[in-house]
Amino acid sequence: MSVKLTWQDEFAVITLDRPQALNALSASVLRELAQAFDEVAGSNARALIVTGAGVKAFCAGADIKELVGRSLSEQRRDAAYGQAVLARLDELPMPSVAAINGYAFGGGLELALACTFRIAVATAKMGLPEIKLGLIPGYGGTQRLPRVIGEARALDLIMSGRTLDAEEALRIGLVHRVAEGDVLAAAISNARQFNAYGLPALRLARDAVKRALDVPLHEGLKIEADLNTLAFQTQDALEGMNAFMQKRKPKFTDR
Numbered sequence: 001m002s003v004k005l006t007w008q009d010e011f012a013v014i015t016l017d018r019p020q021a022l023n024a025l026s027a028s029v030l031r032e033l034a035q036a037f038d039e040v041a042g043s044n045a046r047a048l049i050v051t052g053a054g055v056k057a058f059c060a061g062a063d064i065k066e067l068v069g070r071s072l073s074e075q076r077r078d079a080a081y082g083q084a085v086l087a088r089l090d091e092l093p094m095p096s097v098a099a100i101n102g103y104a105f106g107g108g109l110e111l112a113l114a115c116t117f118r119i120a121v122a123t124a125k126m127g128l129p130e131i132k133l134g135l136i137p138g139y140g141g142t143q144r145l146p147r148v149i150g151e152a153r154a155l156d157l158i159m160s161g162r163t164l165d166a167e168e169a170l171r172i173g174l175v176h177r178v179a180e181g182d183v184l185a186a187a188i189s190n191a192r193q194f195n196a197y198g199l200p201a202l203r204l205a206r207d208a209v210k211r212a213l214d215v216p217l218h219e220g221l222k223i224e225a226d227l228n229t230l231a232f233q234t235q236d237a238l239e240g241m242n243a244f245m246q247k248r249k250p251k252f253t254d255r
Helices: 027-041 072-090 107-113 129-133 141-149 151-160 166-171 183-196 199-212 217-232 235-245
Strands: 003-008 011-016 047-052 057-059 096-100 103-105 117-121 125-127 177-179
Touching (some): 047 057, 057 096, 057 107, 096 183, 107 125, 107 141, 141 151, 199 235
16 A cells, blocks of 8 residues: 555644655546545544655655556546546545655645645645656646746746755645654644634634635625524534623634
8 A cells, every 4th residue: 555544643644655756646546535535534533644755755746657648538537537536635624734845846846735724744746747857737836826926926836847955845834834854743743733722613713714715705704694693593602602701711612
């Protein structure tokens, strides 16, 4: 197996385990990722951490050897499948954190972009270099990257194919934090803050922000009002408000 699903306390950890291939996304790896995401979705995990084995690469992208000689229909099918797999990650009911422990290029950066948060080691290198192969990103990079860093910066990175270091990635908002030590420990520490809150409210907040990017402001405000009302109906909301009035810490149950 090239994808390992383990647990650290209340957190699921998915590790791409092909260090000899810089944890590249082969077809079999994508299938294993899909299975792992489905297992996490049905679990009681408070958050998911995604990382790569070894110290060199988070994920160096697609397995280029598999791309050579494909028919157009095969390429279209596989691009759609890769997008669907990363959409499962994007739509998990719990937050996810990419622990970028090294190179994150092409499909590897697209994998990280599908996570809710991204934390990188100081030596990490990132980019979407597909243009250098006469290609463009195919697993969601042209869609998620501008939503994260804006259209102008996304065009610069995608059309130049240049490499970013962790410092620039942090400055432009591509990553949320740069870890000085163990990036997996930093990712778990980042995820641990969510233990104090209920998963329904966390999910609704995330959905409201993501949907804001696709509609005009007045439509986004309607969406926010709808999702705010959904949150208000949960048992966690009642518990949170009662705890505030009683000056105690709330005990959320994710209902």
